[in-house]
Amino acid sequence: MIYTVTTNPNIDYYMNLSAPMAVGGINRSVHELFAPGGKGINVSLMLQTLGRESCVLGYLAGPIGRMLEALMEDTGCRCRWFWLQSGQTRINTKINTSPETAFNAAGPALDEAAVAALCAFLRTLQPDDQLVISGNLQKSPAGAFSALLAAAQDAGVSAIVDTSGPALREALAFRPLLIKPNSDELGELFGQSAGTSDAIIALAQKAQAQGARNVLVSMGAGGALLLAESGDLYRASLCSTQPVISTVGAGDSVTAGFLAGLLDTGDYEAALRLGVACGSATAYSECLAGRDKIDEVLRSVIVRRL
Numbered sequence: 001m002i003y004t005v006t007t008n009p010n011i012d013y014y015m016n017l018s019a020p021m022a023v024g025g026i027n028r029s030v031h032e033l034f035a036p037g038g039k040g041i042n043v044s045l046m047l048q049t050l051g052r053e054s055c056v057l058g059y060l061a062g063p064i065g066r067m068l069e070a071l072m073e074d075t076g077c078r079c080r081w082f083w084l085q086s087g088q089t090r091i092n093t094k095i096n097t098s099p100e101t102a103f104n105a106a107g108p109a110l111d112e113a114a115v116a117a118l119c120a121f122l123r124t125l126q127p128d129d130q131l132v133i134s135g136n137l138q139k140s141p142a143g144a145f146s147a148l149l150a151a152a153q154d155a156g157v158s159a160i161v162d163t164s165g166p167a168l169r170e171a172l173a174f175r176p177l178l179i180k181p182n183s184d185e186l187g188e189l190f191g192q193s194a195g196t197s198d199a200i201i202a203l204a205q206k207a208q209a210q211g212a213r214n215v216l217v218s219m220g221a222g223g224a225l226l227l228a229e230s231g232d233l234y235r236a237s238l239c240s241t242q243p244v245i246s247t248v249g250a251g252d253s254v255t256a257g258f259l260a261g262l263l264d265t266g267d268y269e270a271a272l273r274l275g276v277a278c279g280s281a282t283a284y285s286e287c288l289a290g291r292d293k294i295d296e297v298l299r300s301v302i303v304r305r306l
Contacts, residue, residue, distance in 0.1 A: 094246065208229075257279065
């Protein structure tokens with residue numbers, strides 16, 4: 001089973017404007033949409049689109065948590081929720097116009113008991129399970145991210161990690177199966193510029209030397225670069241592009257596509273190709289991409305070995 005962890009899930013409220021946002025004025029939306037949100041949730045929903053079953057693990061709180069629970073039930077995706085005694089699950093507002101703008105709420109705090117409950121569940125996983133831990137544990141006890149990775153390690157599971165900053169630095173010590181920073185996050189990890197392909201490759205090799213088994217760097221319109229555990233380097237790009245509607249969930253779609261592709265084929269090149277197709281298709285969609293859009297974009301993805 002694939003498990004995805006979303007420690008701070010949310011409801012995404014999409015507002016689509018017909019004109020650029022007027023700061024300080026009235027903005028009228030021409031179309032609105034509520035959708036489940038949170039990095040791990042996005043991964044699970046994309047895996048479902050790709051025909052892969054998974055289970056969402058995450059924390060919920062308050063009436064908004066009940067709304068999110070109902071939205072996830074409607075998707076048919078399996079979930080295992082951990083309910084918090086205080087706080088409120090967050091609503092994030094996404095303004096789809098040019099420039100794209102997002103308002104992300106803080107969400108509820110996690111205490112040691114909440115972290116311990118999730119760790120206890122992670123220790124029940126089996127070595128052939130897959131685990132994706134996405135996002136940061138803001139408003140949580142010190143060492144919480146490491147505690148989750150340690151619990152997974154106790155179960156014999158090497159996690160796929162999509163996070164940034166101190167949490168990403170912590171993750172390297174647990175030899176994650178894969179890390180998926182974007183180029184800015186990779187540069188931030190080492191306090192260096194990641195403005196060129198050569199710089200990204202050098203930093204990916206540094207991350208691998210410090211513990212990451214595979215390093216997948218998403219580069220937006222520039223595609224993605226993969227440094228495989230074998231040392232092989234792959235670069236994915238698109239031979240044709242479409243207008244970007246929303247980048248929300250695009251990076252999570254890359255993670256889901258790569259994991260699904262790797263499980264289906266065992267081939268890094270095929271996995272990278274599907275990952276970039278999923279990420280790009282989501283960027284070209286109002287929210288997470290559907291299968292038809294992914295298949296359309298897949299035809300334009302080119303992968304070459306460096």
